[in-house]
Amino acid sequence: MAAADPIDAEKLSIVILAAGRGTRMCNDRPKVLHELAGKSLIAHVLGLASSLRPTLLVTVLGAGMEDVAAEVRKLAPDGRIVIQDPPHGTGHALAVAAPALPESGAVLVLYGDTPLLTRATLEKLLERRARDGAAVTVLGMRPPDPAGYGRLRADPDGRLHAIVEHKHCDAALLASDLCNAGVLALAADRLRHLLDELPRQPENGEYYLTDTVGLAVAKGWSCSAVEGSWIEGQGVNTQAQLAKVAGFFQARRRAELMEQGVIMEAPDTVMLSADTAIGAGAVIEPFVVFRPGVTVEPGAVIHAHSYLEQARVGAGAEIGPFARLRPGAEIGDRAKIGNFVEVKNTRLGAGAKASHLTYLGDCEVGAGANIGAGTVTCNYDGFMKHRTVIGEEAFVGSNTALVAPVVIGERVVVGAGSVLTAYVPADALALSRVPQRVLEGAGARLRTRLAHEKMRRKS
Secondary structure (H helix, E strand, O other), X not given: OOOOOHHHHOOEEEEEEOOOOOHHHOOOOOHHHOEEOOEEHHHHHHHHHHHOOOOEEEEEEEOOOHHHHHHHHHHOOOOEEEEEOOOOHHHHHHHHHHHHOOOOOEXXXXXXXXXXXXXXXXXXHHXXXXXXXXXXXXXXXXXXXXXXXXXXXXXXXXXXXXXXXXXXXXXXXXXXXXXXXXXXXXEHHHHHHHHHOOOEOOOOOOEOOOHHHHHHHHOOOOEEEEEOOOOOOOOOOOHHHHHHHHHHHHHHHHHHHHHOOOEEOOHHHOEOOOOOEEOOOOEEOOOOEEOOOOEEOOOOEEOOOOEEOOEEEXXXXXXXXXXXXXXXXXXXXXXXXXXXXXXXXEEEOOOOEEEXXXXXXXXXXXXXXXXXXXXXXXXXXXXXXOOEEEOOOOEEOOOOEEEOOEEEOOOOEEOOOXXXXXXXXXXXXXXXXOOOOOOOOHHHHHHHHHHHHHHHHHO
């Protein structure tokens, strides 16, 4: 952020509210630990919050949420965790965090289950609060179906008068369709005054953060609203909503990659992770799945129905169709991994090829080597993994088993059907076939005997 940015003129504290267990997700996993594109929901929010470089980051959790606390500590080790026990609403949650907050600057309130917010939107919100000197600035949105959302009673210029719960809105306010997205920024020096006066709701005994607007207006303090994308305001409370949010995330990320020059003929079928990195000019065919930790360099081609995880694909390389790259796969420039090839913890040198029906595990394949169909690196002895090294320009014939640990030298030729267990020096020819036997007429005799045996068993 530039030095002249209004946000830089004041301290920024961020509070993430994540005390809800998410019972509507209908399983034992805490809601904010459900994954979106390979990262937990709260990891998305923590990453966004950290990108704003706050002076203080506080996460509010519920009692007994040790697994969520571990995730927060891992991702934001310098942040603070406070416990809301028992929970009494969003206003109470912020009040629990308030003693840790400074008495100057701005306080930005986010939610652990709202992962689609962008930095640009939050900067817009914070800039508006700083420019207006507002006690509270709220993020608004206009969803296609506003049913159930609270409304913002605001002037066209963004001056905010109140947040009204849906059930309390009159017809005119419902027709305005400017809804509360939940995110808000508050003046730190006025926060405690507002929290101290929050009314307790008689129907459920909770304190609502939205009531800070009405309290501030009653004191003569200005409040404002900033409108953002309705997609960014989508929260997650059910599995169906998680799937919907995932669809929005995927569409956004695909669009970003295509704008950067990535070629996708059927983008809706490609599944990306939050950290997927793909270079310009790379081609991603239909039904490719990217799990976390994948980098694809410019000009590479990932053919249909391939699955990649914690792998790197070099420039101009070709993967698939129906290939699987497991963690530790490093595919060199212009190398080829063909159909039904699985690669794990293996580095394939530039121009090397494994075109079909092969398993390469714990392996080093030199530049220009060719691995024939049906080749298997036998890397596991039941207790430990062992490594196979295949030299540059080596040619490994089809249906070969390489029993690790083993080294195949440069330019070696391995005959098809071999089982190799020992070192092969450079430029050698390696064969380990059993001598072929041909017994004239034995095939016919065998078929006759088996047919009689089959008839005997039926009788």
